[in-house]
Amino acid sequence: MDDLTLEGFTVAPGQRLKARVPALELADGTVISLPLILINGVRPGPRIYIGAGIHGDEVNSVALVTRALATIDPAQLAGSVVCVPVQQPLALQADHRLPLAQYLKSPLDQVPADAWTCFPGDANGNIAQVIAAKLFGMITQCDVALDVHTPTRGGKYVPIAILPHHGMGAHAKRAEELAHLLATGWIVRGERGMYVSEGILCVEATRAGVPCFTFEIGEGGRLDMDFVETGTQCVLNLLRGLDMIPGVRVEPAVTHVMRDFVGIRASHGGVLVTEVKLGQAVSRGQRLCRIFDVFGDLAEEVLAPVDGLFVRATTLGTVSRGERVATLGVL
Ligand SMILES: [Zn+2]
Helix, strand or coil: CCCEEECCEEECCCEEEEEEEEEEECCCCCEEEEEEEEEECCEEEEEEEEEECCCCCCHHHHHHHHHHHHCCCHHHCEEEEEEECCCCHHHHHHCCCCCHHHHHHCCCCCCCCCHHHCCCCCCCCCHHHHHHHHHHHHHCCCCEEEEEECCCECEEEEEEEECCCHHHCHHHHHHHHHHHHHCCCEEECCCCCHHHCCCCHHHHHHHCCCCEEEEEEEEECCCCHHHHHHHHHHHHHHHHHCCCCCCCCCCCCCCEEECEEEEEECCCCEEEEECCCCCCEECCCCEEEEEECCCCCEEEEEECCCCEEEEEEECCCEECCCCEEEEEEEC
């Protein structure tokens, strides 16, 4: 095995390095850096990029990737790992999906504000575009990639792999194989919506020849150790499936491969009471939630518009008209 060199850092075979890569400069001169974990193995194998926390309220993603990598013995590793556990540090500081301080200061200049949607990025662009360009420079030096998320605050997902559009050819096909290696039991193979749009990290990585998909797990805004445990297992499953680390993969009993998400929105504002369990199969017409108005009267019964799987719950206590109350995955 050769040395692993990235962003000016060099790691010998069998070694691990934690470093910080300067990425931005704020008004007072503070330099914002991307945390970087490099692990170089002792045998040939793939180089995997693992990113988390591109949205600042997705702390489960940060916890699970760092926990998974902490278990890796570089002396047993084949290939190498490039990990950026917090892909947008300014959003993490705000504990919000977006780098809120910069967005509030200059809403026009900071649009687009979400680095996740700005790939391949622009080194001469705004904060989101500069971050995306810096990350993309690292991603494209790897063979495969994984982008780990949690729903934004107020949502909770089953552990679910969301693929780039399968019309993207051989690299998208490889991304699908990788998603099966992650073995969450839930895969979405969609053709429309934000997850397969141009500019999304996994879409542009796959287009650039680095097969990649999005992994969503747990709830935004709070750490849930059960989800962290599950997510850690899934990341290790992927590394084992790639023959990078020893050990036995944990396979789910069933893998649900879905073709789309169906988001269901409230027709009335009020207090939201969800009545189905996350992951449950539901039938068309089945009641998913009830919404009560502020007088305590029933304002709406939210019924499933199709047969599906209840893959994403709204965990906010209240909703306004038009806000999402549930998401079904459809087979
Ligand atoms: Zn996210």
